[in-house]
Amino acid sequence: MEESNTIKIRSSDGQIVEFKNEFKSLSKLVSMTEDSDEITTDISFDVLQVIKKFCEVHDYKPSSIDFKSPLKSDKLSDNIDSKSYSIMKDYYGIKPEQAEKLKPLIYAAYHLDFEKFKEICLVTLGCPFYVGDTDQEIERFKQKWDINEITPEEERVIMENNKPIFDHINETFEKKMQQEEQKYLQSFQEQNANNNSN
Known part of the structure; x- marks a missing residue:
């Protein structure tokens, strides 16, 4: 087609x-x-x-x-x-x-x-x-x-009115944390592999 x-x-x-x-x-x-x-x-x-x-x-x-x-x-x-x-x-x-x-x-x-x-x-x-x-x-x-000073109630209203941007910030933070965790695990595994080969 x-x-x-x-x-x-x-x-x-x-x-x-x-x-x-x-x-x-x-x-x-x-x-x-x-x-x-x-x-x-x-x-x-x-x-x-x-x-x-x-x-x-x-x-x-x-x-x-x-x-x-x-x-x-x-x-x-x-x-x-x-x-x-x-x-x-x-x-x-x-x-x-x-x-x-x-x-x-x-x-x-x-x-x-x-x-x-x-x-x-x-x-x-x-x-x-x-x-x-x-x-x-x-x-x-x-x-x-x-x-x-922002009261807890005012903070809640700000969070609710701008939920997409805060959701995006949280999502980005979680992704970065996962990436860092993956880097750490990979580095740890490589180090273990090197130690085992010696």
């Missing part, structure tokens, strides 16, 4: 959004779908259009999408590439309505298993909450958010 040049994704309201076939290299969900199949989602038409525009500005190239981890500052442009910034700048900020606009994009990134877009969304969500290590940066952060 001849491979299709486009991938058709149906939005939650029944409209079709066409992506280039290269979208397979960005989305694991799409890569596992037959070429002839139309992909049905519960993602809105508007959100699919944002994702399509994001792919187009990057020419569907994964290597074009870049982000900083850990964050460098609270400026979005310092932490993601300029092409991603051109799309995401309208979703960045501390106002609740900006976070609400971002949530459907994060959901879509997870649904499509579009890892790079997910990372860009999480950086956009996390940037306003960046705080540096110095006393001056910590004080600036407190002034920015009008923080004196």
Whole structure:
């Protein structure tokens, strides 16, 4: 069967959004779908259009999408590439309505298993909450958010309202711990093998 040049994704309201076939290299969900199949989602038409525009500005190239981890500052442009910034700048900020606009994009990134877009969304969500290590940066952060002391209840609300970013941080930490554990075990096994051979 001849491979299709486009991938058709149906939005939650029944409209079709066409992506280039290269979208397979960005989305694991799409890569596992037959070429002839139309992909049905519960993602809105508007959100699919944002994702399509994001792919187009990057020419569907994964290597074009870049982000900083850990964050460098609270400026979005310092932490993601300029092409991603051109799309995401309208979703960045501390106002609740900006976070609400971002949530459907994060959901879509997870649904499509579009890892790079997910990372860009999480950086956009996390940037306003960046705080540096110095006393001056910590004080600036407190002034920015009008923080004196955070009560346990306030901490719970912050965690709940920003669950995706904290889940991602925890997931990344666990992965790094597993990697370090694997390195340790490998080193330990190699050392034992060397001792046994001597």
